[in-house]
Amino acid sequence: MQARGIHHLGVAVENLDSALATYERLFGARVEHRATVEDQGVRAASVRIGESRVELLEPLGQDTPIGRFLEKRGPGMHHVAYEVTDLDTALAELTTAGADLIDERPRAGLFGLEVAFVHPDSVHGVLSEVVVGG
Amino acid sequence: MQARGIHHLGVAVENLDSALATYERLFGARVEHRATVEDQGVRAASVRIGESRVELLEPLGQDTPIGRFLEKRGPGMHHVAYEVTDLDTALAELTTAGADLIDERPRAGLFGLEVAFVHPDSVHGVLSEVVVGG
Numbered sequence: 636m637q638a639r640g641i642h643h644l645g646v647a648v649e650n651l652d653s654a655l656a657t658y659e660r661l662f663g664a665r666v667e668h669r670a671t672v673e674d675q676g677v678r679a680a681s682v683r684i685g686e687s688r689v690e691l692l693e694p695l696g697q698d699t700p701i702g703r704f705l706e707k708r709g710p711g712m713h714h715v716a717y718e719v720t721d722l723d724t725a726l727a728e729l730t731t732a733g734a735d736l737i738d739e740r741p742r743a744g745l746f747g748l749e750v751a752f753v754h755p756d757s758v759h760g761v762l763s764e765v766v767v768g769g
Numbered sequence: 770m771q772a773r774g775i776h777h778l779g780v781a782v783e784n785l786d787s788a789l790a791t792y793e794r795l796f797g798a799r800v801e802h803r804a805t806v807e808d809q810g811v812r813a814a815s816v817r818i819g820e821s822r823v824e825l826l827e828p829l830g831q832d833t834p835i836g837r838f839l840e841k842r843g844p845g846m847h848h849v850a851y852e853v854t855d856l857d858t859a860l861a862e863l864t865t866a867g868a869d870l871i872d873e874r875p876r877a878g879l880f881g882l883e884v885a886f887v888h889p890d891s892v893h894g895v896l897s898e899v900v901v902g903g
Contacts, residue, residue: 637797640819641775644849646895654893660866661892662851663771684851685774710894712846715778717796717818732794758795759788760844761780 636728638717642766643681643688645714647701651678651693658682658689668746677701679745690716690745714752716764722749725765729753770862772851776900777815777822779848781835785812785827792816792823802880811835813879824850824879848886850898856883859899863887 648654658664664682671678676699680691692713694702704713719725722741729736737752744750744766753763782788792798798816805812810833814825826847828836838847853859856875863870871886878884878900887897 636795638818640821641778641823644775644778646893648893657891657893661770661863661868661887661897684772687774689775708842711889712849712895715846729795734795753795755845757791759780759782759791761846763795 636719636725636732638719638725638765639768640718641687642716642718642764642768643690644712645690645692645716645764646711647704647708647713648691648693648710649705651680651691654691654693655680655682658684658691664689670745671695672745675700675745677745681746714762714764716750716766718768719765720767722751722765722767726751729765733757770853770859770866772853772859772899773902774852775821776850776852776898776902777824778846779824779826779850779898780845781826781828781838781842781847782844783827783839785814785825788825788827789814789816792818792825798823804879805829806879809834809879811879815880848896848898850884850900852902853899854901856885856899856901860885863899867891 662684664684667683668681676695678693692701734757735754741749748766750766755762796818798818802815810829812827826835868891869888875883882900884900889896
């Protein structure tokens with residue numbers, strides 16, 4: 636599979652507003668999108684840093700994916716998303732390449748993106764996402 | 770400070786050759802540089818995935834920065850590097866912005882890059898590097 640590049644880096648944070656202020660101050664980040672997504676248990680912002688993109692993810696509670704990540708690992712990098720041209724093709728090629736998919740079919744991610752996650756055990760411990768660029 | 774974007778994502782791995790094979794197979798990564806740097810305690814490869822870049826970092830021993838990271842956290846994302854136009858200016862601006870710098874002056878990074886690290890406590894748990902793009 637040929638990914639087009641890193642679409643975004645997903646970062647788990649304790650407090651979204653505080654993290655946003657830090658990324659704006661230190662790296663010149665500009666907010667692109669913000670959303671609270673109850674069924675994914677996150678309050679999130681997508682920021683642009685130059686040409687790149689970081690997603691800051693604050694859990695809505697402890698019993699959410701990001702809440703459990705923070706409990707176990709503390710704040711820090713959570714996943715990396717690679718941009719692909721077509722998600723169905725990418726998932727078929729990843730399966731052929733032996734990757735263990737968390738999402739066997741595309742699903743709705745944040746900010747209207749279509750996404751799928753690859754299990755970190757298939758990528759040397761890195762939770763990796765594929766996404767069609769928007 | 771206005772970073773130009775993500776220069777690379779640094780990933781700690783147990784075995785460089787195995788990780789390279791995975792990134793080539795799953796994401797179409799192409800090797801850009803390889804180096805063994807004794808005084809930094811790493812065997813490393815820089816790969817391009819589309820327009821983006823990932824550094825895969827295998828420790829030369831347990832008592833190295835990457836060795837200690839693997840011991841404590843297991844394999845996974847280690848740092849993110851942001852590209853800047855001028856490193857002295859970036860470090861001055863980061864200091865003014867209240868960041869705690871690990872490197873107060875530019876130092877030699879991998880692959881001939883000039884780099885400096887910002888303490889993860891200043892960036893909500895994310896070890897962040899600034900680098901002049903090459």
